Amino acid sequence: MAETGLDRIFVGGGGEAYGEAQELLLKYGNRHGLIAGATGTGKTVTLQILAESFAAQGVPVFLSDVKGDLSGLAKSGSADFKLHEAFMSRAETIGFAEAYKYEAFPVTFWDLFGEQGxxxxxxxxxMGPLLISRLLGLTEAQEGVINVAFRVADEQGLPLLDLKDLQALLVWCGENADELTLRYGNISKSSLGAIQRGLLVLENQGGDKLFGEPALELSDIIRTDVDGRGRINILAADTLMSAPGLYATFLLWLLSELFxxxxxxxxxxxxxxxxxxDEAHxxxxxAPKALVDKVEQVARLIRSKGVGxxxxTQNPDDIPEDILGQLGNRVQHALRAFTARDQKALRLAAETYRSNPRFDIEExxxxxxxxxxxxxxxxxxGEPGxxxxxxxxxxxxxxxxxxAAERAEVMATSPIAGKxxxxxxxESAFEMLKARAEAAAKAAEAAEKAEEEAAKEVSGREALEREFSKARRYDGQNYSRTSSSRSSSRKSSEKSIGEQLGKMVMKELTGTTGKRIVRGILGGLFKAR
Structure with missing residues (x-):
């Protein structure tokens, strides 16, 4: 291994032009850190060597490959690389030549789109209502509607697994807005429409692939290899960066789940x-204040869970001050101070370090x-060095x-291959709401058929009555008996007609109204699909 001790990792230093060797003590590795500097100053390489060093000491790592060049962690460096001599010279300069060697590390590739991992x-x-609202960029009123939808899902036992579940539930909330408004507050059609449009945009960006099952098990990113080294989990983010909100929200969700x-x-x-x-800005x-407060809370408390x-980022100024103050381990690459804002940021960055009398930190x-x-x-x-x-x-x-072939080989031999x-x-909210609607539609159809049968029965009795009228007999011998029979039959018929009319009225009040609600729900579900 390339480390100088079992309780620390070597970062760099040494030589006449530099100070003492810089080492990160493992027991303070969960006190968080910052890697900052302008583009092209070496942040990615610093991230790479820290990931290597933690993994070599048995600590699993999760990182984002924003530029697509961190997959090299899965393959050993080699002497035929163009920078080989420069690497050896640097190792000699900082007193690291004896411990330095090329090696590959155990890597698991991940990808929200399932293409590169x-x-x-x-x-x-x-994901929850707060992060969904952040992901969709919702207003406070729209976020309130999302909270109502999640409450309804909990109360009615409707699992929200993927986007179509949420879309179907929002349609149902719209159909029942009057009742829900009395319980939870105003649910406007305009807010529901804005949320549905946001979900459509997210779906067009490929965000629908983030939601569904099987969902990630955290144990799969907290693994060590058979030789005791921590596995390095690399999230392919080069394509994902075209949807920065999705990228940031996903990583924040992962942090909150760990917490x-x-x-x-x-x-x-x-x-x-x-x-x-990476790209922490x-x-x-x-971000709304509620979200920043949540990040601050996670950063403050998650270290007691053993997570660093x-x-x-490019500039420490990208990180809110309350969070920046919690980052105990820092690597600051070069900052360019061309503008007044840049100069101010440079001064603030320098002030966050413990001063060294040998040189001016800002310079x-x-x-x-x-x-x-x-x-x-x-x-x-735990004092700052x-x-x-x-x-x-x-x-x-x-x-x-x-x-690509090397990546495919790593994925094929991964301990989670095929999982x-x-x-x-x-079955989840979409299927359950659809089943409810279909059951209600069948009940409405049965009611309509019953109405039709009742109408046919009434019509038949009226025809029979007309036949009785035509067949009257006027002879005195049978008149009384015929009249009595006709009177009895008429009373029976009138009673039957009255009963049927009463039933028809009741079925009309229930059947047609129920049918109207069902059609609205079905139409909404099909639109949301």
Whole structure:
């Protein structure tokens, strides 16, 4: 292994131009971290070497491959690589030559679209109303309607698994808006329409593939390999980045699931999982305060579950101050200060480090080259270490992407191969609402047939009455008996007609009204499908 000790990972440093060797103590790996710097300054390589180092120490890792070049973690670096000599020279400079070697790491590939990795899904119910609202960019009023829909689903036992379940439920809420408004507050057709349009846009972006079953089991991303190394979970995000809201919301959901499901473990000797959130600014862009507060809560409390969260972004200013203050392990690559805003951000970044009398931190952040950084890691008793100008160690795995064939081979030998590939579509809200509507439609049809039969019976008796009238006899001998018989028959007929008319009125009041509601529900369901 490339690490210098069982309780720490080597990040870089050493040499005359740099300070002491920079190491991240594993017992503080769950105190979160920040990797920041302008484009092209080496953030991705830093992410790669940290992922390697945690995995080598038996810590599972989850990260996003935003640019498509982190798949190289699954393949060993090699001496025929064009940067081989530069890597060896750097390892020599920082006193890492003896420990440095090329090696591949155990990798599991994931992909929301199921193309470059195993499909990764959750259910609508698990995502919850707050994150669904964030995903769709809803207003406060529209978010209220989503909350009502989720409450109705809970009360009526309607499982919300995929998008068609939510779409069907919203249609049902629209059909029953008057009753629901009395219980939960106003449910306007305009809000329902806006939510349905948002769901349609999400579906067009491929977001429908995120929702469904089998849903992700967290144990599948918290795995170690047979040799004790942590598995590195890589989410293919190059295509996903075209829908940044979907990307950010999914990762936030995953964090919240880890927070809710993992047990408290206090202060472990090493993290249970390390989570890298690349392009972290997307999480906070236009985010409502309620969501930012939730992220802050998760960041503050999830470390007691043994999870370390590392935000990767261009500028520390992208992270809200309350969250930034919780990030104890920091790697700051170069920042370019061309504008007044850039200069202000640079000053703020420098102020977050513990000062070093040997150099000016603000100037160092501007001057460090590619592969260099200003770093600070937590030391004894969890105190921030003094800022150091650091030369980052070279990666052991391949720098850059692997081929499609190599990726397919890794996926085929994955311990979860075949588990998530086939979609499971069990009975849920859509099917249950449709079954209700169909049952009501059959009942309405039966009522209509009964009405028709009653009408035929009445019509037959009227015809019989006319026949009686034509067949009257006027002879005195039979008149009395015929008259008596006719009177009795007429009374019986009138009684029967009255009963039938009463039944017809009652069936009309129930049958046609019920039919009208059923048709509305069916029409809505088919539209939402």
């Amino acid at each position: 195993h499909p990764i899904r959750t259910t609508v119910a698990e 809710e499901e993992l047990p408290e473990i206090g202060n472990p000797d090493k993290p249970k999982l390390v989570f890298f959130f 997307l999480l906070f862009d236009d 969260v590392y935000f990767v 160092a952040i501007k001057q460090v080259g590619t592969g260099e950084a200003v770093t600070s890691f937590l030391i004894k008793k 003094v800022a150091e100008r650091t030369l980052i160690r070279p990666p052991s795995s391949k720098l850059g992407p692997i081929t 998530y590939e086939a979609v499971l579509d069990r």
